[in-house]
Amino acid sequence: MLREKIGIFSGNTKIEVALLGSYTLNNLMEPMWFSLVQKGFLPGIIMGQYNQYVQEILDENSEIRKANPDIIFILLDTETFLEGVLADFQNLPQEEVIESVDAKISYLKTVLSAVKSSMKSRVVISNLSLPFYSPLGLRDINSDYGVKKLVFGINGMISSLAKEFDNVTVFDFDSFASYYGKKNITDDKYWHIGRIYISNEFAAQLCSQLSQIAASYYGKAKKCLVVDLDNTLWGGVIGEEFVDGIQLGEGPLGEAYSGIQRVMLDFHNNGVILAINSKNNMEDVEPVFSHRNMVLKKDNFAAIKCNWDDKASNFLEISKELNIGLDSMAYLDDNPIERESIKSKLPQVYVIDFPEDVTGLPGVLKTLGIFDLLKISKEDKKRTQMYLEEKKRNELKEKFSSLNDYLFDLGMVLEVEKLNDGNIDRITQLINKTNQFNLRTKRYSKEEVLHFMNSRGFKVYAASLKDKFGDFGIMGVIILENKKDCWFIDAFLLSCRAMSRGVEKEFLRQALHLYRELGFSYDNGYWWLDLRKKQMENVKWIKVVLDAYN
C-alpha cells in the first residue's frame, strides 16, 4: 500500500535484501521497503520464516541461497537465543551454560562461514538486547556470574565473530532497544501470540537504522551538512544583537546551541563536510567565530554563503563549489518556511526536522544516523581541509596567466604505489564511488580487489598526490590485466579533485613503467581499450600515451 503512495524512483539503486531472524519479521517487511527507498534504493525483499535462519542459510536449496541477496539481515532476540538457559538459570551449572552458549556461537560461525563461502551476500547481524529482568534480581549485577554479564559476554563474542569475516557487520540492537525502551519495543501480547518481537510502532525506527547500514555499504550516506546560522548555531539574530547579544554556551538555550555545534564537530571529525547557507552579512557573522563559546571555527566549514540570495540557489552553488550532489546533502534550519522552500525546490536534499524546542536538537542530531559510515579513510577525515586547500589553489591560479606556470608553481609530487594491505580500503572506495573520470566504470568489492592482489594476471596501482598546499592522499587507481598477447586496461580512474592538472597522464606513464619493470614483456603486445567510439573521444590522450610507450 505504501508503494503506490511514493511513486517511481528512477535513480534508485536496485538492491536485494533478506530479512532473517529468530522472531517473526513479517511486520518489518513494509517499513524496511519504505526505509530502503528513502535511502535511495529500489529494494527487493525476501522474508525468512520464524526462527529458521540457520536452516535457510545452510540448506543449499533454500530460497535465500537461490536468491543470493546483496545483504542478509539476521535479527536475534535474547529469549530465543538463550532458550533453555534463561528459564532455568539458577539451577544450571555455570559450565553447562557456557557450553551451551559456545555451541550457539559456533552455530552462528557455521552460518556466517556458509554465507562467506557460497554466497555473495554481506551480512548484518544484530547483537542481543541486555535483558532488564534477571531471576537473580538485585544480585544479578552484583555477582560475578549473572544474566546480564552473560549476555554482555555474548555480545562481545558476536562482535569478535563478525571481525573474522570481512563481509559481516554487527548491528547494535541493544543500543536501539535501550534508546527506544525495551519495555516499549515489544508488546507482550503480540510476542506470545505471534512471536512478534518488534511492535509495529517501532518497526519503522528499527528499519531506518538497518537500512542506514545498507546506505553506508553503498556510499549513500549523506556527505555534507548545510546549516543556517541565526537561531540554528546560536540563539538570536547576529545582525541585530551582535556577538555579545547572542545565546551560546551559557544558560539552557545557550548550552543547547553549543551542544548542536559539538555534534556537528563530531560529524566534521568523521569526514562530513560542513557548509553555511544563511541570510546574513558576512561582516556581521565574521566576529562570531571568535566568540569564546563558539565550538566550530571558520576553518571547519568548506563553503560559506552569507548573503541575501535565495537559499535554493545558494544550495546549487555550494553543490557546484564542493562538487557533491544534492542527494548527498542535508539541511538544518530553524525557519520552517525555508525548510519547506528547500523541500519543494530541491527535493533531493534531506531536510532535518527541527524540533519546536531547541534543547531537543542535539539529541535529534545524535540519532539522525544519515551521515554514518562503517569505514572512514584518511582521505574522508581530511575532506574539509582539502576543500580549503583547493580554495587557495584557485586563488593562486588566478595570479598566473598560463596553466603550465601555475602547475609548476604548485610543486606537485605524484607517487605511484602497488596495492597493499594499507591502501586496499581506500582503493576499493575509489573504485566504487568515482564517476566522473572512470574508464569502463568497473566496480569491484574488497574481496575482488583482494583477489587482484594475489593474482599474477592483475596489477593494481594507486597514485597519491601532494602539492605545496596540501596532500590529496590516494586519488587514482589503475588496474592492468595480462591477457596472453596483450595488456589490458581493466580500470583507470581518478578522483575529480585531481583532474585537469596533467596528473592523469603522469600517473598512466608511471604505472606503465612499473608494469614493465615487473618483467612483463610488452613487445608483442599492445594496450587496448574496449570503449565505444564516443567514449574514445574524451580519452584520446590515453591512446597518445600508450602509443608513445609502445
Next chain:
Amino acid sequence: MPIIEEKVRKIVLDVMGMDINRIDHSKSLKDVEEWDSFNNLMVVSEIENAFGIKFTANDIYGVDTISKIMGIVAKKLEKSENKG
C-alpha cells in the same frame, strides 16, 4: 456502528487487500482463504491504533468472525466512553 464498520473495512482492505463486505460477517474466518494468522494480528494492531483501544490476548483468540471483531470494538469503545 456504521462508522466502526467502515473503519474496520478499510483496515482489512489495507492489510489483506480483501473487502469484508464481500463475505458473510458470521462466516468463520478460518474458512476465509486470505485470512492468515499473522495478518489477523496485523488487523488487530491497526484496529487498536485506529480506535485507541486494546484487545486482550483472550479477545484475539475469541475473534473468529467479522461480526465478533465489530462487537469487541463497539464494546471497548462504549467502555472507554463511560469512563470518560
